[in-house]
Amino acid sequence: DIQMTQSPSSLSASVGDRVTITCRASQNIGYYLNWYQHKPGTAPRLLIFASSSLQSGVPSRFSGSGSGTDFTLTISSLQPEDFATYYCQQSYNTLYTFGQGTKLEIK
């Protein structure tokens, strides 16, 4: 199985900050990397697919980059509604795997 490792596991930041979350795959997955946002009690939400494509309706302050084994999710200017847990996921093969999550908290 492909292992996905996110860092950091948790992060404290303030409104207006620029935040970067990284995700590393245990093997080359090309650009088959997706990012999700999850708030308690709600359905997870797709933010970025294929490493850098912004899902429809997602604010442009979210961006993704990377290929191969190393990927990043960047939030350019944190808004109050962005405090949540973020997950990366590989879709290189059908035995999909998620990273362990990064909990973004208010400083």
Added chain:
Amino acid sequence: DVQLLESGGGLVHPGGSLRLSCAASGFTFSNYDMDWVRQAPGKGLEWVSAISGRGGRTYYADSVKGRFTISRDNSKTTLYLQMNSLRAEDTAVYHCVTVRGGDTRDFDYWGQGTLVTVSS
């Protein structure tokens, strides 16, 4: 609008069985692969199972292989997950998801989920 509505969760004893359903609407159901993803209390997201649009291909995480069966009824636009030999570690919220067509295979729509609790 795409809607995915899960049902069938509840409390079940270890070793018991449960069948989850996911009623889909707002898109051509048979054109899309569908998956189940779960989240145990205090844990992250875990992919569980996948099924192709016509139901001919199925895939399972090692943690549920041999115990869970995914299926679909395209005439009813409904996805199912039959869960047998349930264990405490299967306790989770189970979400059904659509898989974007084409090459990227991301999970573009998610249901709110149904809670399964395995406990004596």
